[in-house]
Amino acid sequence: MSIYNKILVVADINHDEQPALARAMQLAAKSKSQSRVTFFLSIYDFSYDMTSMLSIDERDAMRRGVIHQREQWMHKVAQPYVNDSVIFEVKVVWHNRPYEAIIGEVFAGEHDILIKGTRKHDALESVIFTPTDWHLLRKCPTPVLLVKNAEWPLDANIIASVHVGSEVEAHLDLNDIMVDQLLNLTSRLGATPYLVNAYPLTPANITIELPEFDPTTYTDAVRGHHLTSMKALRQKHGIDEEHTIVEQGLPEDVIPKAAEELHAAMVILGTTGRTGLSAVFIGNTAEQVIDKINCDVLALKPRGYISPLDPTHAS
Structure with a gap:
């Protein structure tokens, strides 16, 4: 289980308020050992590299000047969040991606978690995920926490979207990873844990193709299997029954509905891990869920996930 002692925070260059840094400091302050928070920014200006009027040394000097200015700004905006109990550093790099x-x-x-703020659409209070957000969700090897608000609500609820109906070992292992992270975060942030699971609707075409098929019996059996599996998972991790939800429907409908009804401050999602070319995809269900929820999102990879950007596995 990750203890989140080495935290990487992506700076929001467009605002002085830094909700991701606020959340990082909350996590770091609750650590049993000293934590390190790295406040990070990647900057790039195409014109600095393309101008032919400057020598290479002059271009390098201009880049260093821009980096230094950004570092000073980051130290300034970080002041309200930083305290002496946490090792804090600022890092700015010049990179076009x-x-x-x-x-x-x-x-x-070797960071334990990546934390980044998301855009909030003021009119609808919905979250807008940027292309960079999606790349990070798909390719980052560590947990990725996308933060919507700096303020952490009192008596907050955190939801883990588990998949208890599966008998695939990787899914069962990912469930355990999600619940471990759920309990870690609820303990640190003073929140209440909830497990939510969606089980499938009875396919309508089966009743047409198989007249003897009893959809009620089938649905009851499926629900019973999911309830039994949820009971085993919650008991394994010491979670009360009233903090579990098993609902019929698609995850992209059930999870956002539960998040809204529970006023969840965060939803934890497991993302599918694949190999080869398909490793860049997070999984269609997770993407649809993320698009519909209006709170912080923590995306977790399966054990053994290898990022396509892992330098030790580069081709």
Whole structure:
């Protein structure tokens, strides 16, 4: 189980308020050992590299000047969040692909978790995920926490979206990983844990193709299997029955509905791990769920996941 003592935070260059840094300091303050928070920014200006009027040394000097200015700004905006109990450092790099720079720093610094703010659409209060967010969710080897608000609500609820109906070993292992992280975070942040699971609707075409098929019996059997599996999971991790939800429907409908009804401050999702070319995809269900929830999102990879940007596995 990750203890989140080496935290990488992506700076929001467009605002002085830094909700991701606020959340990182909350986690770090609750650690049993000293934590390190790295406040990180990747910057790039195409014009600095393309101008022919400057020598290579002059271009390098200009880049260093821009980096130094950003470092000073980051130290300034970080002041309200930083305290002496946490080792804090600022790092700015020159890179034309932010997500590659961020994941490169995850590997270089051996960070436990990546935290980044998300855009909030003021009119609808919905969260807008940027292309960089999606790249990080798909390719970052560590847990990725996308933060919507700096303020952590009192008596917060955190949901783990588990998949208890599966008998696939990787899914069962990922369930345990999610619940471990859920209990770690609820303990640190003073929140209440909930497990939510969706089980499938009875396919309508079966009743047409098989007249003797009893959809009620089938649905009861499926629900019974999911309830039994959920009971085993919650008992394994010491979670009360009233903190579990098993609902019929698609995960992309059930999870956002549960998050809204519970006023969840965070939803934890497991993302599918694949090998080869398909390793860049997070999994369609997870993406649809993420698009519909209006709170912090923590995305976890399966055990053994290898990022396509892992320098030790580069081709």
